[in-house]
Amino acid sequence: MSIAVPLPAQSTRSHWLPFQIALFCVVWSLSFAVAKVALADCPPLMLLMTRFLLAGLIMLGLAALKPGEIALTRRDLFAFVVIGIANNAMYLGLGYVGLRTVSAGLGTLVVSANPVLTAVLAAMFLSERLTLQKIIGLVLGVGGVGFIVTHRLSTGGGQDNATGLIFTFCALLSIVAGTILYKKLAPQGGILIGNAVQNLAGGLVLIPFAFSFESISEIVPTGRLLLSLAYLTLLGSLVGYLLWQHLIRVMGATAASSYHFLMPPLGVLFGWLLLGEHVTLADILGIVPVALGIYLVTRPSVPSIKAQRNQRSPGPLSAAAGREHDTSEKRSPEEARAGKAGA
Numbered sequence: 001m002s003i004a005v006p007l008p009a010q011s012t013r014s015h016w017l018p019f020q021i022a023l024f025c026v027v028w029s030l031s032f033a034v035a036k037v038a039l040a041d042c043p044p045l046m047l048l049m050t051r052f053l054l055a056g057l058i059m060l061g062l063a064a065l066k067p068g069e070i071a072l073t074r075r076d077l078f079a080f081v082v083i084g085i086a087n088n089a090m091y092l093g094l095g096y097v098g099l100r101t102v103s104a105g106l107g108t109l110v111v112s113a114n115p116v117l118t119a120v121l122a123a124m125f126l127s128e129r130l131t132l133q134k135i136i137g138l139v140l141g142v143g144g145v146g147f148i149v150t151h152r153l154s155t156g157g158g159q160d161n162a163t164g165l166i167f168t169f170c171a172l173l174s175i176v177a178g179t180i181l182y183k184k185l186a187p188q189g190g191i192l193i194g195n196a197v198q199n200l201a202g203g204l205v206l207i208p209f210a211f212s213f214e215s216i217s218e219i220v221p222t223g224r225l226l227l228s229l230a231y232l233t234l235l236g237s238l239v240g241y242l243l244w245q246h247l248i249r250v251m252g253a254t255a256a257s258s259y260h261f262l263m264p265p266l267g268v269l270f271g272w273l274l275l276g277e278h279v280t281l282a283d284i285l286g287i288v289p290v291a292l293g294i295y296l297v298t299r300p301s302v303p304s305i306k307a308q309r310n311q312r313s314p315g316p317l318s319a320a321a322g323r324e325h326d327t328s329e330k331r332s333p334e335e336a337r338a339g340k341a342g343a
Contacts, residue, residue, distance in 0.1 A: 017250065020243060021259055027240040029266035031232060032111075033104040033274040035096060038228035041220040044096035045210035051229060052088055052203030055237035059196035069190040072197070079187035080197040087178035088202025091171050093209070098167030102160045103277045106152060108267025109145065110168045113290060115260050116141035117176045119297045125180055134297050141293030148286035155280075191245045199237060261295040 038047055063069040072080070091111075099107050116138050123130035152160045187194065219225075247259075264287045271277040 020247060024240060024243040024247060025259060025262045025266060027235050027243065029108055029112075029263045030270045030274075031236040031240070032099065032108040032267055033270040034228050034231050034236075036099055036104040036107075036271075036275055038225055038232065039096065039100055041222050041225040042229075043210075043214035043218045044100065045093060045206050046214050046216070046219065047229070047232075048089075048092055048096055049203050049206040049210045051232050051237060052199045052206065054229075054233045056196050056199030056203055058233075058238060059192050059199065063190060063192035063196055066190065066192065070193050072189050072193060076187040076189050076194075077197060079181075079185040080189065080194050081201040083178055083182050083185070083187070084198030084201035085205050086174055086181055088198055089205040090174035091178060092202075093171075093206060094167045094174060095171035098164045098171060101164030102168050103271055104275055105268035105271030105277050105279065105283070106148065106160055106165075107168050108271070109148060109264045109287065109290060110165075111172050111175065112260060112263035112267065113141050113145050113294065114172055114175050114179065115294050115298050117172065118179050121176055121180055122183065126183055133299070137293040137296030139293070140289040140296065144286045144288070144290035144293060147289075148283055151280070151282040151286070191242060195237075195241050260298060261291040264290050264294075 035047075095107060095111060119128070119130065119134045120138060122128040149165060153162060153165075268277075268279055268283060268287060272279050
């Protein structure tokens with residue numbers, strides 16, 4: 001019964017999937033270049049505070065329109081707040097401060113390497129297996145980033161400095177910590193309300209820092225600032241995140257994460273197109289091992305793929321059970337909770 005029903009929907013979805021993947025990659029990687037444009041007219045913490053509060057309120061309003069979407073336990077509410085502080089306030093707060101003295105291309109490159117570092121910390125704190133494939137990916141990723149950073153600092157050129165890079169690497173550590181926390185705490189809840197809480201938590205936490213270290217008088221109300229803020233709020237915080245969650249549910253977390261290897265070259269490309277940032281041969285040579293490293297870290301290993309196929313091969317009954325197991329991570333939080341209750 002359950003085997004025949006999903007087939008038409010899957011076929012329809014598959015036609016749109018390449019477009020959805022491409023849109024997500026473009027939205028995410030373009031955000032750094034757009035943020036760099038906005039920072040010319042607005043200090044970083046005030047820009048982020050406004051972005052997060054606007055995005056959080058919009059998503060809270062959308063969540064209120066869906067029956068049962070706002071329901072959260074205290075534990076899940078606390079988990080989303082903590083993750084929002086790490087993944088929003090700390091990650092982008094440090095990243096945007098770094099962007100004032102670091103090129104958008106290099107900022108995207110460093111932060112895009114987060115799956116590589118996440119694989120190491122997941123092995124330490126979540127007991128996830130660190131395979132040879134992941135170790136090779138780690139070496140390639142770290143080596144590529146190190147090569148580009150060393151070259152940028154040694155040649156100068158005014159695009160990047162050491163202070164900005166320190167903030168950027170701290171931003172990288174923050175998003176990795178947020179990813180580990182998300183896996184560890186595993187909060188349940190709707191996509192809209194979960195994202196709304198994270199954005200509102202990030203925006204509220206930034207308020208005292210923004211008004212302590214920055215001034216409203218530093219804001220220059222220009223058309224490019226308004227357009228950049230609209231892009232970062234509506235596409236970066238809302239569409240980008242919802243697309244990411246959709247891809248995880250349709251493809252699975254590992255397969256969706258494998259497309260992060262496209263972010264470094266796209267980030268450098270948009271920095272060049274939008275901001276006229278200088279790109280050297282050394283940058284291009286360094287991007288290759290970084291992209292390959294991210295791909296190896298996030299790609300399912302061959303043994304795990306074979307194991308999944310073997311689990312599906314014995315017969316119709318076990319194949320159906322295997323499909324149910326494989327698609328469990330794609331179900332909505334409500335379906336996941338229902339499955340646990342049923343068990």
